[in-house]
Amino acid sequence: MDSIAAADRGTWGATGGKAGTVPQRTKIGGEGEAKMTMDADQVWLRVRARLRAAVGEDVFTSWFARLxxxxxxxxxxxxxxxxxxxxxxxQSNYVEKILEAFTAENETIGRLHLTVRVNGQARPRLVASNEPAAETEAQPGVAEVRTVPALVTSQPASGTRANALSGSALDRxxxxxTFVSGSANEMALNVAKQVASAAANNVVTFNPVYIHSSVGLGKTHLLNAIAWAAGASDVSRNIVYLTAxxxxYHFITAVQHQSALAFKEWLRGIDLLLIDDMQFLQGKSATEFGHTLSTLISGTKxxxxxGDAPPRDLEMLDDRVRSRLSxxxxxxxxxxxxxxxxxxxxKRADQAASRFTGLSFPAPVIDYVARSIVSHGRDLDGAVNRLVAAxxxxxxxITVGLAEKTLQDLIRSRETPRVRIEDILKIVARHYKVPRNELLSSRRSRDVVRPRQIAMYLAKSLTSRSLPEIGRRFGGRDHTTVLHSVRKVEQLMSQDGELTQEIELLRRMLEE
Known part of the structure; x- marks a missing residue:
């Protein structure tokens, strides 16, 4: 065991230490303190050796090499x-095993304090203990730390429920x-409720479920609602909501930190996975999602x-993943x-009235807002919020006059229908007789490059998408590529009247 520990000495270090050396720790109390520090170092080397022997080299490298x-x-x-x-x-999977290794080497150690290092410094994160919960004295400049039973290896501690439910932030x-149903979304709502109910009882019904619509029609609301409803009865259930x-970000970070195996294991341990804004998934992350999707479905998870388009139109995904979703x-x-x-x-007016005493939305105002703002649900929410603020x-x-004055920009959107990048791709591909997937490819031939540049120009001109977002939708391109295309088309239009007329025709086709 000692030889194993000695071999392991070069792979760990306290904050700021260099690989291959034993880091120096500050001496506070003379020789006795220094000896205690050295003893702790030796115990830790032996603990690491025990963990390596218990879990194997691959798992040790994935989870414990940077502990x-x-x-x-x-x-x-x-x-x-x-x-x-x-x-x-x-914290969720190995606290008890680590604590056992410590106890085997030093039976006086009965608690673990696990923290996250920020800019090379450790900050409090979680405490695990094999003793009943107790208060830990707060230290100056250090966040308060709770103690929880070591049994958190089998289920998350109560303080981690938010993390379990919100890989991305959930909105309470x-x-x-709070979801308002009608003919446009009633089926999606009923399916979402059924999925949440089944997940709460560890049952899988329809799998996978794919909800699609243009922006602002309630997809994110339904995914959040499923997460809250499915996790309400059992906080130990592993429910994860992630935007694309x-x-x-998780995948790229895992690759950069050489913990891709750990990331994959985490994904495969999920009971209910909710992915939002699927259209933004690109590159190797899309491939990893495909593997995760197959694994979870095969494991009855x-x-x-x-997403904002049907599965068949998600060009960033390979055929197998699109087939799985379809x-x-x-x-x-x-x-x-x-x-x-x-x-x-x-509904939003009633909710506002419950928060603000004396607030009233007359029926004519409600009729005016509903009739005038036809873009999507978020604009309706925004209209109510603006009137409340005013x-x-x-x-x-709150009167119709106030609404006319306050909601001018939202109402103007009625005159200019919202154009989607998906619509631009279809119109441009059809007009120039170029396959849609060619516009997203890396081909550089003139018959593809010019239509692609025009499509990017139209996306910048007719949508509210940022340059990076447009780049992602065009095959994962950099925002500088989009900017170059926009400027190139503007230059050509200033020199070529026929091209200007042609692009104006495309613009009218998209706005009809």
Whole structure:
């Protein structure tokens, strides 16, 4: 065992230490203190050797290679890791095993303090203990630390429920109770409720479920509502909601920190996975999602996905993944009709009235907002919020006149229908007789490059998408590529009247 520990000495270090050396720790109390520090170092080397022997080289490298001992104070061993993800995973799966290894080497150690290092410094994150919960004295400049039973290896501690439910942040207002249903979204709502109910009982019904619509029609609301409802009865259930951007961030971070295996294991341990904004998933992250989707479905774990286009139009995904999504339950949410828009405005007005004493939304105002704002649900929510703010800040009663004055920019959107990048790709591909997937490819031939540049120009001109977002939608290109295309088309238009007329024709086709 000692020889194993000695061989392991070069792979760990306290904060700021260099690989291959034993880090120097500050001496506080003379020789006795220094000896205690050396003893702790030796115990930690032997603990690492025990863990390596118990879990094997691959698992040890994935989970424990960057786990460092900060100090031992009394019966508490303070450990640190570089990322929140690694901290959460160790806390959920390996605390008891680590504690057993410590106890085997030094029976006086009965608690673990696991923290996340920030800019090379450790910060409090979680404490595990084999003793009943107790208060830990707060130290100056250090956040308060709770003690929880070591049994957190089998289920998350109560303080980690938010992390379990929110790989991306969940909005507590987005529940089934606050969702307004109508003919456009009734089927999607019913399916979402059924999925949540089944997941709460560890049952899988439709799998995967794919919800698609244009922006602002309630996809994110439904995914949040499923997460809250499915996790309400059992906080130990592993429910994860991730936007596509957050999924890519996790994956790229895992690759950069050489913990891709750990990331994959974490994904495969999920009971209910909810992925939002699927259209933004690009590159190797899309490939990893495909593997995760297949694994979770094969393991009878529920997957719910939302995007702004049907699965067949998600060009960034390979055919197998699109086939998997299409083979599940695909639910569209269509544009809201006047009745649903009015119901949404009435619901939001009632909610506002419950918060502000004396606030009143007359029926003519509700009718005016529902009739005038036809873009999507978020604009309806925004309209109500603006009227409430105007009333509270100025004291002016909510009237149709106030609405006309306050909501001018939202109402103008009725005159200019919202154009989607997906529509631009279809129109440009059809007009120039270029396959849609060629516009997203890396081909550089003139018959593809010019239509692609025109499509990017139209996306910048007719949508509110940022340059990086447009680049992602065009095959994962950099925003500088989009900017170059926009400027190139503008230059050509200034020199070529026929091209200007041609692009104007495309613009009218898109705005019809």
């Amino acid at each position: 460092e001992l900060e100090e031992v104070v009394g019966d508490l061993a303070h450990l640190s890791v570089p990322t929140r993800f690694l901290c959460s995973w160790i 207002k987005l529940t089934f109770e 951007d957050h999924f890519m 529920q997957v719910v996905v939302a 083979g599940g339950l695909v639910i569209p949410i269509t544009q809201f009709d006047p009745e649903l828009r009015r119901a949404i405005v009435q 009333n509270q800040l100025t004291g002016e009663p």
